[in-house]
Amino acid sequence: MENKSGLMRWLTTTNHKDIGLLYLVTSLYFLMVGGSLALTFRLQLAFPQADILSASAFNQAITMHGLIMVLWAISPFAFAFANYIVPIQIGARDMAFPRLNALSYWLYLFSGLLAALSFFLPGGAPDVGWTYYVPLSTPKFTPQPGVTVAALALAMLVASVTVGTINFIVTIATLRAPGMGWSKLPMFTWGILYTVLLMLFAFGPVAAGFFLLAIDRVFGTAFFTSPEGGAILWTHMFWFFGHPEVYIVLAPAIGVVGDVIETFTRKPLFGRKYILIAFGIASFISFIVYVHHMFATGINPIIREVMSITTESISVPFGVIMLSFIFSFYKARVRIKTPLLFAIGSIVLFIVGGITGVFNSSIALDRFIRGTYWVVAHFHYAMVGATLFGLLAAMYYWYPKITGKMYDEKLGKIHFAIAFIGFNLLYFPMFIIYEMPRRVNTYFVEEWIPMNQLATLGGYVFGFSFLIMVYNLLKSLKTGSPAGNNPWGAWTLEWMTTSPPPPHNFDFDPMISGNQITFYTNGGVPHKHVEYHTMMPMLLSVSLMLSFFGLMMYTPLFVIGAAMLAAVLTKWLIDDVYDRFVIPEPENTMKWPFDHMNRLKFGVWMLVISEAMLFAALFGAYSLLRINLIGEWPYGPAVHDVRLGGINTIILLTSSLTVVLAVAYAKMGDQRKLLYSLGATYILGLVFLGLKGYEWMKLYDEGFTLTSDLPSSLYYVMTGTHAAHMIAGMIALTYLIVKAFRGVYNEKNYDGVEAFGIYWHFVDIVWIFLFAIFYLM
Amino acid sequence: MAKEPINLYVGVWGLLVGLTILEIFMVLVEMPIILLITGVLLLAGVKAGFVALFYQHLKWDDVAISWFYLMALFFALFIVMVWTGGSAVCQVEI
Amino acid sequence: MTHGMVLQIPGEPAGTWYSLFNLYFSLGLLVGSVVVGMLLYFVWKYRESVSNESDDIKPGVVPGERSNIKLIMVFFGLTSIILFTLASYSILVTNYVEKVPKADDIFEVTVQGFQWGWRFIYPNGTEVVGEVVVPKDKIVVFRITSMDVFHKFQLIEFRTGADALPGAFNVIWIKPTQAGTYTIQCYELCGIGHSLMVATLRVV
Numbered sequence A: 001m002e003n004k005s006g007l008m009r010w011l012t013t014t015n016h017k018d019i020g021l022l023y024l025v026t027s028l029y030f031l032m033v034g035g036s037l038a039l040t041f042r043l044q045l046a047f048p049q050a051d052i053l054s055a056s057a058f059n060q061a062i063t064m065h066g067l068i069m070v071l072w073a074i075s076p077f078a079f080a081f082a083n084y085i086v087p088i089q090i091g092a093r094d095m096a097f098p099r100l101n102a103l104s105y106w107l108y109l110f111s112g113l114l115a116a117l118s119f120f121l122p123g124g125a126p127d128v129g130w131t132y133y134v135p136l137s138t139p140k141f142t143p144q145p146g147v148t149v150a151a152l153a154l155a156m157l158v159a160s161v162t163v164g165t166i167n168f169i170v171t172i173a174t175l176r177a178p179g180m181g182w183s184k185l186p187m188f189t190w191g192i193l194y195t196v197l198l199m200l201f202a203f204g205p206v207a208a209g210f211f212l213l214a215i216d217r218v219f220g221t222a223f224f225t226s227p228e229g230g231a232i233l234w235t236h237m238f239w240f241f242g243h244p245e246v247y248i249v250l251a252p253a254i255g256v257v258g259d260v261i262e263t264f265t266r267k268p269l270f271g272r273k274y275i276l277i278a279f280g281i282a283s284f285i286s287f288i289v290y291v292h293h294m295f296a297t298g299i300n301p302i303i304r305e306v307m308s309i310t311t312e313s314i315s316v317p318f319g320v321i322m323l324s325f326i327f328s329f330y331k332a333r334v335r336i337k338t339p340l341l342f343a344i345g346s347i348v349l350f351i352v353g354g355i356t357g358v359f360n361s362s363i364a365l366d367r368f369i370r371g372t373y374w375v376v377a378h379f380h381y382a383m384v385g386a387t388l389f390g391l392l393a394a395m396y397y398w399y400p401k402i403t404g405k406m407y408d409e410k411l412g413k414i415h416f417a418i419a420f421i422g423f424n425l426l427y428f429p430m431f432i433i434y435e436m437p438r439r440v441n442t443y444f445v446e447e448w449i450p451m452n453q454l455a456t457l458g459g460y461v462f463g464f465s466f467l468i469m470v471y472n473l474l475k476s477l478k479t480g481s482p483a484g485n486n487p488w489g490a491w492t493l494e495w496m497t498t499s500p501p502p503p504h505n506f507d508f509d510p511m512i513s514g515n516q517i518t519f520y521t522n523g524g525v526p527h528k529h530v531e532y533h534t535m536m537p538m539l540l541s542v543s544l545m546l547s548f549f550g551l552m553m554y555t556p557l558f559v560i561g562a563a564m565l566a567a568v569l570t571k572w573l574i575d576d577v578y579d580r581f582v583i584p585e586p587e588n589t590m591k592w593p594f595d596h597m598n599r600l601k602f603g604v605w606m607l608v609i610s611e612a613m614l615f616a617a618l619f620g621a622y623s624l625l626r627i628n629l630i631g632e633w634p635y636g637p638a639v640h641d642v643r644l645g646g647i648n649t650i651i652l653l654t655s656s657l658t659v660v661l662a663v664a665y666a667k668m669g670d671q672r673k674l675l676y677s678l679g680a681t682y683i684l685g686l687v688f689l690g691l692k693g694y695e696w697m698k699l700y701d702e703g704f705t706l707t708s709d710l711p712s713s714l715y716y717v718m719t720g721t722h723a724a725h726m727i728a729g730m731i732a733l734t735y736l737i738v739k740a741f742r743g744v745y746n747e748k749n750y751d752g753v754e755a756f757g758i759y760w761h762f763v764d765i766v767w768i769f770l771f772a773i774f775y776l777m
Numbered sequence B: 001m002a003k004e005p006i007n008l009y010v011g012v013w014g015l016l017v018g019l020t021i022l023e024i025f026m027v028l029v030e031m032p033i034i035l036l037i038t039g040v041l042l043l044a045g046v047k048a049g050f051v052a053l054f055y056q057h058l059k060w061d062d063v064a065i066s067w068f069y070l071m072a073l074f075f076a077l078f079i080v081m082v083w084t085g086g087s088a089v090c091q092v093e094i
Numbered sequence C: 001m002t003h004g005m006v007l008q009i010p011g012e013p014a015g016t017w018y019s020l021f022n023l024y025f026s027l028g029l030l031v032g033s034v035v036v037g038m039l040l041y042f043v044w045k046y047r048e049s050v051s052n053e054s055d056d057i058k059p060g061v062v063p064g065e066r067s068n069i070k071l072i073m074v075f076f077g078l079t080s081i082i083l084f085t086l087a088s089y090s091i092l093v094t095n096y097v098e099k100v101p102k103a104d105d106i107f108e109v110t111v112q113g114f115q116w117g118w119r120f121i122y123p124n125g126t127e128v129v130g131e132v133v134v135p136k137d138k139i140v141v142f143r144i145t146s147m148d149v150f151h152k153f154q155l156i157e158f159r160t161g162a163d164a165l166p167g168a169f170n171v172i173w174i175k176p177t178q179a180g181t182y183t184i185q186c187y188e189l190c191g192i193g194h195s196l197m198v199a200t201l202r203v204v
Ligand code: HEM
Pocket: A131, A246, A247, A249, A250, A292, A293, A311, A312, A314, A315, A318, A353, A354, A355, A357, A358, A359, A360, A361, A362, A366, A369, A370, A371, A375, A378, A379, A382, A383, A386, A387
């Protein structure tokens, strides 16, 4: 475990601060790409008759702008700070799973590159809008491979997000320094916690949606081309994710603004507890409002009316949060520095974005507003105004911590002024011409031209303001005055270590007694730092990207990618079998209410929850299709062999029994019985898969194939997804058996078996429902 | 759990197998489809509940994890209800 | 073409739409200005150079709670009341917009969106692409569907619209009171011809 330097350090690092910096640079890069696209199509809109961009190029530009900004720029920008700051704020040495943290980053980077690659494919990048509405994005209307490649890139990004989500939840929940109860967590950490909780439940369904779309595009099924599924199914699958996603984008910024206000008003945040409660309520409600993106589809009026009301009511908690932020300035000592200016900007722009959002929540108004520039203006005030300004506050706030140097305050203020003016010049005119349709590359209404030109001008001003920031931050790296540990006089833990912090964050572990932050003196011997390096996360991501790209474009590349993937996974598992990467779990940390959770078990539980959401969306698709096809859907027992399915169910249930027995024997320290139970599980799993394969073959012979009709497509997709989960489980099981042979598991150490069991039983539960809905009814 | 409740695990297994056989039996006796669907889904829910409670150790583990699970269950039910309820495009009444 | 906030109402439901919009707009403007004004005022009034307040943030000390449950309840109450007002009026207008008014004599046109244009089918079976002629002072109903992808049928000046979905029908109504020519346009991205997917509504 030697220390690495130069390029190797960055390719192999698992340190959360290094990874934070990687996220920072990468997200700023994607921000620049997305921004350049926007500046290009703004030119087209300023001169609608000039043909600067063809209709096709324009549609590609807006689609990639939206995808890149929402998924590869702004959220990862927040996670740059999350990675760097959160572990320090809670007094941890690193994330719970440093290696998976690196994996998150590399999956993110290469998924972004894969998406960007689609520009260079025949037919170009996707041109269907970031919302990927079907049937437009099905192959009949957009046969170009770019649409599929970007969808696969999205799948890769979902993997990155899921891994990151699990990591942050486990970290924040179980690695808090002794004494750091929930009520003492800084606002930024809370913001990230809400973000990842939203991610945990939101990303499964959209993964399912893009999965079905990819199957439609690659194998020719008809989930999204048939009128029974089609547009409505897609809008449900997309927006169930889409709405929480906008809060996922926003929540970190709210956290930053909270911390910045506290530091620069020199007063505790007003109504902190209520802000957090309101934040929690809003996060929950954000899952039950999404139909407000579908008001004009004309689906069931009761559902639309209910979601209209939930949408209106989500403004109440946000009102409480914003008013509390504002009252934090009341009777305070306001120190007007650049981070605070950006935080104030964020609040002001959020108020505009939030109020205009309320207009959209009225069905009567939205029947017209949907699809207009009003919506564009609204969500840019929320996403760019509230969120990006909040994150820029973070940039200036933590810059001295990350670099050890102070930025130039005057340039910072100038940046704020120009950015704020440019922003409003850019987006406010869109409210004035709110009746203009969005996503058009040309228009013939003369009156719209001046406002569009003003907006374009604003766009360039706004873009220019970033050059000031980049200049300021780069220059200050060299010439900035030393920042010291705590230039702002803030109270949170990241300010109680050096700037930049040492690799292990604190020489002596922090703790909180009462309200005082202190440090374990440990007899004066500082904490010894161990560096962990591995290239596997990077290689794994590269091989995944290669195989996805090859799948669409060039089969040999797919073979190479897949072979690499297998090799990397094997190496990763072998490293683990030989305990080459063991990070001891810290003791005494605050874990309530997860006192019985160890790192691994908790992580697997969170994985199970996100998988549950993925299957929830598949079950949702099943029920939607089944209702729409009522009368045509075949009676289960008429197609499937109930007895064979029943036997298979019992086999799987039995394998659950053997797993739970394995856990019990591990706990009892009975190595022999442990091995027998694991072996029995393995055999039962194989038998299940074998019978399943036999059933599939028989059905194929009977003409019941993947593409024959919707019920059959869904049967293969859902049972196939289940089988894939079983195969993943069998791979993990192989690893467990090898470890059990080496006698690793005993009364003290049975985490691996227990965690595997949780996953295996979940797969079992999924099957219980699949059996019911396909075989029995 | 000082002593491992192995008998309990085996008992739960017996119950799960029994319920599965009951499900198949319900299909074989050819009852009205509505009854069959409700019955089968209910039984599947009970089976899943037993697996979660005893095999996934929710009964003994931190309650907070059960809350996560319940939340996912809530969203799953929400999805199924909204997606089916919203599936048919309803026309404005004329 | 009506533009911006200039009212030039060609008929229903535009009139009602504007009354709802204006309510949202005035309340929104009022609330927004008060709140932003308050924020800026506090920032200015309590700026460090003039503030007499103490500095309560100490490095390494978790700050205590600063709140006032009464004030929080006021925040909660005020926002709830405002949103309740808006929501109630919105529900009334929504019911009005989504339900075709009773009338003896309804003029019904079927609308088919396709890449990239609009086809109108009159009650007598005549099909026309690109222009639809409807009578003044009568309820006109559009039954909207799509022949290929997702479109949105929008009657810009009438402030109403609905998605055009393949395999489904959506219904909207208008009651024109001003003769003239109005614009119909697609408001959902539907491919490279989307910007040009325009048609004319002629009220005679
Ligand atoms: C109280 C606050 C908010 C309310 C009531 C609200 C309401 C709405 C509604 C009803 C729509 C659908 C409009 C339509 O397509 O016809 C919408 C669209 C949107 N909102 Fe908000 N919103 C709020 C805050 C936010 C925030 C904080 C963000 C992001 C950080 C955001 C981002 C978006 C986006 C991205 C869209 C459009 C997506 C698309 O069609 O491409 N909103 N909002």
